[in-house]
Amino acid sequence: MDTDALAISGLNAFYGESHVLHNLSFNLKKGQVLGLLGRNGAGKTTCISAIMGLVKVKAARVELFGQSIAGMSPESISLNGVGLVPQGRRIFPSLTVYENLTVAARRGLSQQGPGWGLEQVYATFPRLSERRRQLAGSLSGGEQQMLAICRALMTNPRLILFDEPSEGLAPQIVAEVATVLKQLRDSGLSIILVEQNIKLALEIADEVVVLNTGYVAHAGDANSLRSNDRLVEQLLGVY
């Protein structure tokens, strides 16, 4: 039997006194894309941070390919094969593009084949190659997003978490990001995709989980939302 890439149950998270995630449970099958949707403040980024170990969680079962990662440090979770493309990109601005890519680069766990290395990244994103000696802080927003994606890929993860990769980007760049996401999905990587751009998310995701104020409001396959505009409006529309 195939284990899930990620299995979460009973995930609770707090910021100080306020309880922001309530008993979240969902699974991501290996090689699939899970769209994590919801309005602003629904808890999507907190959920991503919780998976990555960046916020403390309570009483949770979080299993990565059958192995528990609950309570691990972010570095251990990363070394166990989780890549993060964070909200707001958060590339290291005072490192060059080359340094951003190589500072944490490593072969994946039980990796076969070449995986992601500088050559593959530069071949896929020639712009990054052109700018490899430039400080990352001087790149345009779109270039920084590509760099953030590649920085995560260079760690050759088994599961990659995208937190709003299309946020604040020009439509043309959004299309580019979408192409990359599809390529990664087709390469068999397991992906969690947080997106405000519902159309983009539904185009790529196999499964969706919709959060509302820290609760799971809906979970199902992406088709269930694609063909049901009223449900989308009800779950995600602006009041």
Next chain:
Amino acid sequence: MNFWIIQGLNGLAFGSLLFILASGFSLIFGLMRIVNLSHGAYFMLGAYVGVSAIEAGVNFWIAILIGGGAICILGTLIERFILRRLNGQPLAQVLVTLGIAFIIADTCVWIWTGDPRPVPMPRELAGALRVSNLAFPIYRLFVIGVAFALAAALWLLLERSRLGAMIRAGVDDLPMARAMGIRTSLLFSAVFCLGSALAGAGGVLAGPILSVYPGLDSDMLPLALVVVILGGVGSLVGAFVGSLLIGFIYSYGQALFPDLAYVILFLPMVLVLTLRPTGLFGRQAI
């Protein structure tokens, strides 16, 4: 004219000593977000350890290694067993380092008494270099050379090595560095160990110029703090430029306006912080 040249050299030498102290202080501050108020005490304790080694008949150069090594071990232990427990509690860390500074200072008085200890200059660097009618003490020229070599070595380590890139990544965005799988706890230990070793070795190296006395720690710490605030937290170039700047200001200020020494030292800090809160070479707010 001679006054300006001689005081300039003195300032450069003092700035060099300051850089050896402040570079580690700045790295620790920038990466670990710890204002290590024991750093001045490390400098003084290193100097005392070096003095004892020299008095026991050890060669001056070996004494520098002993002073640096002893403080490196002490700093690593403090980081591992005390500061690490207080992760994410900056106020607690600052208070603990202040407490440790007091403990070290008292222990030094207890062991080495309150009398200043002169530190003999290594014989091969005694004397002066004469240029027309000016005499430059060779030892001060040597200290300046050491600081410039150290600056170059640290620059190569930080800017040209993968370890350096990891440290800068941690200074830029620590949670993200961790999320990329960089083992920051090892980085912290390495940086704290390096900074402590530099402080201890710097104390011994400063001995022949400043001598060692109770209060050396609290004389040096505020200067290191000014350097780091002036230059920008976590910036090596900032620490270097800031150290030399403070060295000059200190040297000329002491000679020209001895009554206003602190005003002259801290006024530039206030100005820089007001006009450019991240320091001259800083990247982010403190």
